[in-house]
Each structure stands twice: as C-alpha cells, then as structure tokens.
Amino acid sequence: MRCSVTTVALPQLREAAPAPDEARRERIARELQSLDVGEVRFGRHERMLYATDASMYQVEPIGVIVPRSTAQAQKAVQFCIERELAILPRGGGTSLAGQCVNQAVVIDFSAHCREILEIDPAGRTARVEPGVVPDQLNAALAPHGLMFGPDVATSAHANIGGMIGNNSAGAYSILYGRTVEHLVAIEAMLADGTRLRLEEGATLRDERVRDLTQRIANVILPREREIEARFPKTIRHVDGYNLDLLLKQLKASKPGTFERVNLAHLLCGSEGTLAVTLEATLNLVVAPQVRGLAIIAFNNVDQALRSLTTILGAAPAAVELVDDVVIGVARENREYRHYVDLLPSPPRGARGAVLYVAHFADSRETLHRRFDELSRLFPQHAINRYDDPRSMASAWQLRKAGEPLLHGLHGPRKPVTFIEDTAVNPDRLADFIAEFRGLVARHGTTAAYYAHASVGCLHIRPMVNIKETGDTRLMQRLAEEATDLVMRYGGALSGEHGDGRVRTHLLERFYGREICDTFRHIKAIFDPKNLLNPGNLIEMKPETMVSNLRVKPADRIVDVPPVRTFFRYEREHGFGEAVEMCNGAGVCRKMKGGTMCPSYRGTLDERHATRGRGNALRLAITGQFSSDGRTPKWDDPETKATLDLCLSCKACKSECPSNVDIAKLKAEYTAQGFSHGVRASLSTRLIANLRAINRFGSSVHPLADLAARLPPVRGLVNRMMGFHPRRQPPAFGQSLHRWMSRRRVRDDAAAPAIVLLPDCFTTYNEPHIGRAAVQVLEAFGYRVIVPRLGCCGRTFLSTGMLAESQRVCSATARELLEATRQTSAVAVVACEPSCLSAIKDEWLELDMGGDVNREALGELAEKSFLVEQFLERAWTQHPRRPIESSGDKGPPLMLHGHCHQKALWGIDSSAALLRRFYGGRLRVLDSGCCGMAGQWGYQREHYELSMNIGEQSLFAPLRDQPDAIVIAPGTSCRQQVHDGLGGRRALHPIEVIAQAINVEVGV
Ligand SMILES: Cc1cc2nc3c(=O)[nH]c(=O)nc-3n(C[C@H](O)[C@H](O)[C@H](O)COP(=O)(O)OP(=O)(O)OC[C@H]3O[C@@H](n4cnc5c(N)ncnc54)[C@H](O)[C@@H]3O)c2cc1C
Ligand code: SF4
C-alpha cells in the first residue's frame, strides 16, 4: 500500500452521557414535539416497550421517536446530536446479542421508513429505506427474477437497516455470504450531523469522505499484520468492525486515492455505533430457477455432521442442522407439530438430528439428479425430498423457527442466548461440537444445537437459569471457555448475531488489545462524543453480560407474584411462565401468511404487535409499572390502551412459536382489574350480556328490527353499546327454538342424535343458518336436538368478565352435558366458530372450581365440531348420504375462515366438505383476520382499524371476483364482508351445502 499513513495515538473516547432526569426528559420531549420529527414517545409505558429486543436484556431507553420519513429521522438524529443524547437506531428489534437495547433515544425505522425507492433490474441493484423488510423486497424483486441474497431466518420481519447493522447472513451464505457482500452504498448520517453517501469511489468525489478515509487508513494500515493474523477466515464472522475488509480495500486502492474503499462496508456490522443508515443501495442476485430441499435423518448430531463434507461435495445451496431437542419442542407446539411430520425417521434407531440440504438448479431434471446423487451417497438413510414451493416452505418452517421454539422449553433452566453463533470451518464442525458438548457437560448442564452447517455456524443454547446467581457465573465461565475453544479452532466468536452486550467484553480476549484499540480508534473518528449506541463493540465489562437481564433489570429479580387467577395455566406451566413467555423474536411482526397479528398489520406499530402486548403485560404484572416496582398494576390505563387493539383472535396462541396467548392474558388482566376495583363500563356490560339482548330482540321481532332502523333508535343503541355510527347492529329473526317447537317432523327415535349448539347468533339473529343446519343434518339421517341453554360465555370471555364467565360457562356446561347425556348425542355441532371455541378452548382453561367435571368437559370438547366439520369427519358413518351434487359449474366459491377456527382446528374444518361438493370451484382465501372479531370491530374507536385490517387481505380478492359466492362460517366475518364491500352477502358453509343437496331451508 502506497498511500500516506500517519500513526495516531489512541484518542480518549468520551464516557457515555448519563440518562437525563425526569424533568429534562420532559423538556426534551416537549422540544421534540414542537419539531417535525414524527411520533415522540417519551412516556414510561411506551419507552418500556422498546426496552427489550430478542435478547435476554432489558434496558430502559431515554425515549422513542417513530419518524414518518427518513427526513424526519435525520432531523431527530440531528436534535439528539445537538443535545448530546445517546442514539439507538432500531429496525425489527430482532437482535439476539443485546445490541438493540440501550439507554438512548430509540429511532424506530420499522414503522414508516419502509419504501423501496428504486429497482434497477439491468444494474441488479435496489435502493431502499432502512425499514424495508427482506421478504417485502424479495416480493418486489420476484417479477424481475432477482432477489436479495442474504436470507435471514427473520426475513419476514427484520429490516434491511438492521441487517446492515448486524451484517446478517442466512441459510444460503455458502453462496451469497453476508450482507456486506451485497452492500453497494449507504446514505449515512454521521455523529457530527453530516449526511454522506458512502460507497466505492466516494473518495474521488467527496472531500469529506476522502478525509474520513484517510483518518481510518491511518489507524488500520499500521495494524496490517495483526489484522491478517487475528481475523477469522471463515465465511461467517461478524465480530467487531470489518477491519479485514477495509484493509483489503485500502491495499487494493491506487496511491493517495482510496478509490476502492467503501466505508459502507465499515458501517456494516457496526451495530449502530458508527452512523445511522438513512438509505441503502444493495446489489441483487439472480433468483434460482428451481429450488429443492432434501431432509436426511440421522441417529445423532455427530453422525450428521460427520456426513457434512460428503454433502458439501454435491454443491448444495445450504445445509442446515436441527437436533432432537428442537424437534422435541416443535412436537409440543400447536402449530409446529405438523411440520415434524415432514421429517424423515432413520430406518433404525432414534432420530437424533436431521440435515436440511437445499439445492438450487436451472431445471427440475438437474434438481432431481442432485437428489438422486444424495440418495446414492446416503443409501442407508431416510431422505424426504421436496420440490414444490408450498411443501418446501412448510418443511423449512421448523428450521426457521428453531430459535424461538427453544424458548418453549419449560422448567427453570432454559436454552439461553449467550454463546449462540460461533463459526468454524465446516470440516471441523463435528469435532468442535464434540468438544463443546464436553465443555458444557463438565459444567453440569446440557445444550440444544442447530446450525448453518454448510458454513460451520453453530447455534448453541446451553441450559441455564438466568435468575440464579450460580448459573449467571456459569454463563460467564462458559462464554470465556467457549471463546478459547473457538480460537483453538481458528473460528469466529460470532458468525451471525454480533457482539452487543453479550460478547463485547470477550472481544479483547478474542482479538487482543491492539485490534480492540483499533476499534476504539475508529469509533472515536466517527463518534468522538460516544453518542451512537454507546458501549457496544467498544467498552463493556464482563459483568455487563449478565447485568440488565430482563428477569433481573436492576439486579433484582422481577417475578410474577402469586395471583389467584381466573384461568388455569397448566399448559404454560404456571401463570408466571405464561406472563414471561414472549422472547421478543418478533415473528408476530410478519406481514404475510397466517393471521398473527392483525392489529400490527393494520398499524405497523410495535405497541400493537403481540410482542408489544406481551411486554406490557409482563411489565404491569411483575409490578414494573407500579411506583414501588413490585406490586402488579391491574388498572394501568396505558397497559389497557396497549391491549385495546388486540382482537382476541387467538392467532398468536397457535402461530407464535412460543404459543404466547395474548387473548387469554388480556382477559385475565382485565378480569384481575375488575376484581381490584376497576368498574366495567355500560357498553362492556351490555356486550357481555348480548345473549339476553338478542333473546329479547328476537321475541319482539320484527318490531325490534323496524325500531332499530329508525335513526334516533339506532343512534341511541350505537351510543349505549359503544358502536360506530356506520355499523348496523345485527338484525333479529324468529328464534330457532320457536321454529323447532312449531315444526311437524316425524321423530325418528332410532336415528342417532346430534345436539345443535343454540348459540345466540344462530338462534336469534340468523336463525336461517340454524334451520339450514337442522335440515341438512336431518337429510343425513340424524335426529337434531336444539336444547334450551344459556350462553357459551363468549361475550363475557372476550370482555374479560371472567368472574361472570365462570358462573355462566359452568351453568351452560352443566346444561349441555346433561343434554348430550339425556339424548345420547353422538356429537355436539355448532354453526358459530367463536362459540365452539369457547367449548373447545376456554371451558377447558377457565377455573370453574369443582362445579363441573373437567374430564367430562374434555370429552365434550372432543365430540364438539363445526356442523360442516362433523359431516365431513363422519362421512362414511352417516345413516344416509344425500347425493353429492356435481358442483363443478358456476361461479367460484371463496371461503374465508374465522380466526378462532384457523387458530384452533384449521380452515379445513370448513373447506373439506365444501370441496367434496364443489371441487375446484372452492378457493380458500389466505385472508388473515377480517378485522371484526366479534364486537371489537363494531366499537367506535376500532372502526377505522377494523376496516383497514379487512383491506389487508380479505376485501381485495373479493372485489376482484364480484360474482364469486362468499362463504364465511363466522357471523362477524359475514357482517364485515357486508360492511366493507357495500352490502355484499356472505353465506355460512351450511347454507351452501343445503343448496348443494337441494334442502329447502324452512321458514
Ligand atoms: C429467531 C431468530 C432467528 C434469527 N436468524 C438469523 C439468521 O438466520 N441470520 C442472521 O444473520 N441473524 C439472525 N437473527 C438475528 C437478527 O434477526 C438479524 O440480525 C436481523 O438482520 C436484524 O434485523 P433487525 O431489523 O431486527 O435489526 P435490529 O435488531 O433492529 O438492529 C440490529 C442492529 O442494527 C442497528 N440498526 C438498525 N437500524 C439501523 C439504522 N437504520 N442505522 C444504523 N444502525 C441500525 C441497531 O442499532 C442494532 O445494533 C435471528 C434472530 C432471531 C430472533
Ligand atoms: S409474541 Fe410470540 S412471536 Fe411475538 S415476539 Fe413474543 S414470542 Fe415472538
């Protein structure tokens, strides 16, 4: 290298500024509010929702700013620089090493700075804002046959800004490397308030960049030998700043120009400590024509990894390891247990590990040749092959959820994220793991493993109890010994997740003093006042690793105190575990696929994601929102506001890898509030007692409907119920009971009996659906009984009136049990999914004391179905089977499932029977939540968001098919279709089946 170099003494970096006191914080917030910087969130509640990421830490930020544009973000950063306030840029907040929590002003880019600014297909580049999500980008690139190479497991919700911050890499890094290998340029805001475009060649155009580069060269070049000796040579290494890359670029530059230097590459992986990314230009790769996945089963991890070199010889795009611990937790998980079935089992012995072998090819023939080659190489092993996108995506699910799934392990010792992404050369991985296992065993614990095996990057989760001081000391020892082990193997301390709070203190042990001084020097050049994410990568003490733990934020364990709960928490292993279950991985921030979480999708607001609610509940219940920091705060208005936009759709219960069940916790929290003196509002009480209102309305039908249409009456009803003026309260009909009592049907005592659940909607509001159900069931040869029962409790449960729910549900449960016993009913069938879900879900979880036999409730739940689900399940056993119509001609049928149905027993519960009658005409919509969720969408304050959620994925496909028959089992979904699509009518599946078998629905 021939450019001029001056050796410079290490400058003193300023101590990180202390957090402002409350008075100053308020002043700052006021000042910010008067500027145009976006949303200013400096209240304690909102701040605390940003005190955690996906790591084990909790650090209270100074405040949060959610800019509506990068221009606003720039202004906010400028303000913080002028006031010397620490700054923490944030994307999806999915970091695992604690680099995304700090005593700083958080700038949340994820909500609004998510525009794809430009795609240049010819130049194969994309220019994006930092809040763009990789999956969002790839969807926009797909029509051009291009994609962004690094494919992180969090691609559905991480941000490009965060990927740059962490220099992230994904499963295909054997082909595509890390983010830095795809970074062309960054528009950066520096800590001195300047905005620079950093890219290769910038030194030739911009004097400021040239000056900056010169100063960097002055500190890097004298350490050439040390950098070459100390930096790992593995594909995956992300510890510290990228001195090795910069050194190469400096050496490749012509004398005095630095024209090959790209300072964006120094920012990449700097964890927000050097500059703030306002925009990035990325290079793109050609998307593979054909993808395939083979999964090979092994008896143990060692056997799997010893096969790695052979597999790598067959040029795969990725090889990923999953061990039996991860497979075990997946089997216990509501959603992920289905994906375990997609794994092969070894012909002999237990399945101790699987390898996912991904292939990219130019044709299916080449792909199949590759698969055959694998089978030839592993003749003794079971191999499952996947080559269609749908089944492949399903098969990948389990691997992608490996990390969050591990948080589902119960017991005091958990698989904790602190030595979780070492990387060694793949040919040494088996030996490394064997030694690592020995190390963990010597310290009296075990670990879970999964790995990006093709690049030697190993996720190790030793089992420790971070609440125990003995175990936190053990963590420190294990981390140090693991560092030494990695060094012996010539590997990287972090191949993926970065340094943050967990590893910064190990950097000196790993790289040595000289390299770490160079890091400090570079930090001082960029950020002499130490304002940007202070501490990370530069200065942390060994004890930082186990300080500010989420369970022990101020060195005091914040436990959930003993509470007499309304629900039982056996499934979650206690109320305490239920409250602390969210691990922050942020899967609930995904925007596509499944339903979780409709209110996040509608608002893009951390506060209104499942994670925000999980955090709010944990903080309120562990007393962290109370003045004494200990006593649960059951009446916290801010926590209630955070819970308010939860639709209680239950999607998180099945889609969150930890099965966090916010609907249940929200109801529990609200109920605890009621029992601690909070009064239920009039509208809450009216909604809870909806059955009584509906029964009365039905008894004076049609008068009630005529009156309800009169504007003053409608206005009054809407006001009392808290409904939005644009919502029409449900109409009434002649009660199903009355219709049943007036019918003249021959009672065939020999026919098997079915109890039809008389939910209040089917009984009083839409009795034509109840009539259709009765007549279709009779057509199939059943004797239908519609007993007179009380409420299933749904409206009490969803309003959090759990004391009343216990009374109402136990009374109805006793009546229903008696009705099924007396009639020897073979099944209980329901038309309304949300009422069936009460029986199958909440009745089993609600503490009903000794009032109802739990075993009997379990049996009742087992024999309770949606009416169409029952007809399909018992297809071969029906006493009669009406002729199947040939329904293949006519308009398409579009089925939208109810959220509870999708979460608890799947949309096929409605689709299968419809498919039998209508075959290919049926299209099952991937429509998430309709946005209504019972009374939620009726409420005045929820109307806009409710419609917005409907727009997300339901209204558009229906608008595109104006002639289609819309089918929705849920009454509120049908209402939402009506209100959102100008009065369009949606039918219940049983009405459509009635048409198919020519059953006349009586009046
Ligand atoms: C379940 C799970 C699986 C994961 N799998 C992978 C994987 O396969 N590969 C992988 O590499 N990582 C993985 N990670 C880690 C993490 O998801 C990735 O590093 C991800 O790219 C981080 O993106 P983010 O938007 O969440 O970043 P954040 O956590 O929000 O931020 C990351 C860092 O970047 C900084 N930053 C964010 N935005 C900016 C900005 N605009 N300007 C400057 N700095 C900024 C932050 O300050 C922080 O230091 C996983 C994490 C989890 C929980
Ligand atoms: S709620 Fe579930 S998906 Fe969301 S961050 Fe928490 S654990 Fe992850």
Ligand code: SF4
């Ligand atoms: S119940 Fe539905 S709306 Fe509420 S947090 Fe879970 S996914 Fe979100």
